[in-house]
Amino acid sequence: MVEVKETAWGKINIALNIQGSRMDGYHDVQTVMTSVDLADHLSFSLREDGKIQLEMDNSFLPRDGRNYILQAATLLQETYGIVQGANISLYKKIPVSAGMGGGSSDAAATLRGLNRLWQINAPLEELARIGADIGSDVVYCLYSSTAYAEGIGNELTFLPKMPHCYLLLAKPAVSISTPKVFQALSLESLPICEVQKVREGIEMGDYAEICHYAGNDLEPVTTQLCPELLRIRKTLEKVGADAVFMSGTGPTMVGLFKKEQKAQRAMNALRGFCKEIYLTRPVHQRRNEDE
Ligand code: C5P
DSSP states (O other): OOEEEEEEEEEEEEEEEEEEEOTTSOEEEEEEEEEEEEEEEEEEEEETTOOEEEEESOSSSOOSTTOHHHHHHHHHHHHHTOOOEEEEEEEOOSOTTSSSOHHHHHHHHHHHHHHHHTTOOOOHHHHHHHHTTTOTTHHHHHHOSOEEEETTTTEEEEOOOOOSOEEEEEEOSOOOOHHHHHHHOOGGGOOOSOHHHHHHHHHHTOHHHHHHHOEETTHHHHHHHOTHHHHHHHHHHHHTOSEEEEOTTSSOEEEEESOHHHHHHHHHHHHTTOSEEEEEOEEOOOSSTTO
């Protein structure tokens, strides 16, 4: 039996500015994203009856049309008139509702995986057009390559890979609703970080510049909903993280470290009160299938 495997990398916003709200209910953003080696794993095998069957090791995810994997599979099937179906298995590692684009990355991995399984062989750029209809981070996750993004977050400019560093991720035991965070945002108080400087920092390979300007306009909003973020921030600062910021709409907090030993110390300091902690490295996956 033919089986195709895909890795769905987690995404981290190193800097996120909210530019304003739009008529379609979304917000225009400017953000710099990278991927990390905390990933979900998906496998795909062929079904001749045309059905899409999803098996997951996570009971928190929806099993209906709200599931991004099912949306991606159905949309791909419809777009290319595919008569075959697929059995899909998901092994979940990326925390759910964490601001790490886990659902979007699973959708992106599904587009890549089924593109191979069904021998559609569409280029990533074509899959990106389908991905854009599913969620704003899906296009980025198709590439999982360090990038600057505008629009609702899916107009990408690729950047060089992040300089050598460790990203310590700390997720409090709450799930945050993405629309709720955007709704609670007051546009008057913005911006609180400088995305363009972070972009330049990555372009120049200047780690200090990246650390100095990293941040997230949404962090104060999510901190209001989840005050525990403040304790995580203070602990990471006290231990000497080079930068501390929230990813996406949170609640995952990130400590950036050049030195692994320091990141390990921060892990120990967080352990007493934060259950989900991950020591990760940046991943710079692909810009193109051929690269
Ligand atoms: O990315 P996704 O499409 O899953 O976004 C979920 C929700 O987050 C949207 O329905 C919208 O309320 C909010 N959002 C936003 N602006 C963005 C991205 C998401 O307002 N750029």
